[in-house]
Amino acid sequence: MPHQESIVFRTLEEIRTLFLRDRFATEQAGVVIDVAEPPQEGAAGPRVVCSMTVEPHHRNAAGGVMGGAIYTLADFCFAIGANAFARDTVTVTLSSSVQFIGACKGSRLIATLIPQHQGRSTLFSEVRVEDDLGNLVAMVSMTGFRRTLPPEAVEALLTGKPLPKGS
Numbered sequence: 305m306p307h308q309e310s311i312v313f314r315t316l317e318e319i320r321t322l323f324l325r326d327r328f329a330t331e332q333a334g335v336v337i338d339v340a341e342p343p344q345e346g347a348a349g350p351r352v353v354c355s356m357t358v359e360p361h362h363r364n365a366a367g368g369v370m371g372g373a374i375y376t377l378a379d380f381c382f383a384i385g386a387n388a389f390a391r392d393t394v395t396v397t398l399s400s401s402v403q404f405i406g407a408c409k410g411s412r413l414i415a416t417l418i419p420q421h422q423g424r425s426t427l428f429s430e431v432r433v434e435d436d437l438g439n440l441v442a443m444v445s446m447t448g449f450r451r452t453l454p455p456e457a458v459e460a461l462l463t464g465k466p467l468p469k470g471s
Contacts, residue, residue, distance in 0.1 A: 337352070349420075373413075428448075
């Protein structure tokens with residue numbers, strides 16, 4: 305778990321507003337942040353749940369949900385867990401592995417973050433993706449790289465302004 309002094313406590317609405325900048329996930333894929341709670345004492349990381357309604361544009365030629373849509377949901381869930389409560393750092397996905405387990409039979413996909421480790425510069429989480437009927441659709445393992453941002457970059461992220469060059 306990160307040190308308490310490195311955690312910023314934000315409301316769910318503040319987190320939703322902050323992550324509207326992730327336009328592919330929020331606008332194109334339609335991902336919604338359902339739950340974002342800061343790490344509790346003894347937990348490896350925050351509690352995060354994201355979801356999306358399965359729309360026709362999420363489907364592949366065979367009629368199933370496109371793997372890229374499932375991955376987008378999982379990656380966004382990981383991004384929320386890695387960045388929503390960070391004070392002056394940003395985490396990007398360093399590597400990921402997707403195991404597609406079963407077909408989506410419901411009308412919604414739900415991603416739940418399962419934090420495993422948060423170190424100074426790396427973190428590791430799994431994301432469980434299920435449909436709204438409880439069917440396991442995919443498990444995604446993700447490693448992130450965390451780096452400290454200069455104060456002007458933090459300000460830009462929080463206000464929606466463009467990031468300074470070199471940030």
